[in-house]
Amino acid sequence: MTPELSSPTLILVPGHWLGAWAWDEVTEHLRAAGRTTVPLTLPGLDAGDPDRESRTLDDQVAALEHTVKASSEPVLVAHSGANGPVTLLLDRLPELIRRVIWVDSGPVAPGTAFAPGYPEGAPALPLPExxxxxxxxxxxxxxxxxxxRFRAHAVAEPGGVLRQPLRLTNDARYDVRTSFVCCSIPSDKVRELASARHPMFSEVSKYRNTDYVDLETGHWPMWSRPADLASIIDAALGS
Structure with a gap:
């Protein structure tokens, strides 16, 4: 193994309603493989934070930036709704990120918000039925x-995170090495939608150094196939 590949830090970023706990099984497998992992709970998703409903996308990016700057050769693993803060971080600090691994997720287009019409002053969005x-x-x-377990631990998603559009200005983010772990949508379909400039996939084809791995399961592979997901993440670090 070369020095470049010797000590990456896997920063595991969960999607909406989730905290670091969502990665427990994956983390166990990765650590058994000798990997350094940092599972995160983003601002707004800590059940013990009395101000969690007022947290914003900027707060989440600031927390990610702090973790990245404190890590050796950071690799971001982003699930689902983590795509907003992770895309913003890639735009701001592309030179610091060794690789991003999207887990049934992908980069967000400029100007996009997850739920732009979510009402101001409305309560945070709870996990739906x-x-x-x-x-x-x-x-x-x-x-x-x-x-x-999902229901018991889920934390309502702050409205400010849902409403905030992404302001992206740095095309250097397209040079960050990128892996797409395709679960609920096969990789062939993802590429097809990207080529057709589907709004949800329009950024995918702009990344210049990419690979795709299919992991056939639902949208939460960290619970449905944790060992296989950990193996794919581990393999990506040596590719």
Whole structure:
């Protein structure tokens, strides 16, 4: 192994409603493989924070930036709704990021907000009922125990995070080495949608150094296939 590949830090960033706990099983496998992992709870998703509902996307990016600057050869692993703060970080500090691994996720286009019409002053968005959630994100592979844990630990997503559009100015983000772990949507379909400039995938084809891995399961592979996801992340660091 070359010195360049000797000591990456895996910064695991969970999606909406989730904290560092969401990565527990994946972290266990990665640490058994000798990897350094830093699972995060982003601002606004800490159940013990009395001001969590007022946290913003800028707060989340600031926390990511602090972690990245304190890490050796940082590799970002971004799941689902982590794409907003991680895309902003790539825009601001592309030279510091060794690689980004998108887990059933991908970069966000300039000017995009997750829910631009989410009302000002509305309560933070709680985890929906699973029947409703499953209409938008595949629950395939999740056991009743997984769903119960999800419900028990989920924290409502702050409205400010949902409303804030991304202001992106630095095309150097397209040079960051990028892996797409495709779960609920196969990689062939992701590339097809990217080529067609589908709004959700319009940024994918702009990244210049990419690879794709299919992991057939639902939208939360850290619970449905944690060992396989950890293996894919581990392999990406040596590619």
């Amino acid at each position: 699973f029947d409703a959630l499953g209409e938008h994100a595949s629950l395939a592979g999740l056991t009743p125990d997984s769903l119960a």
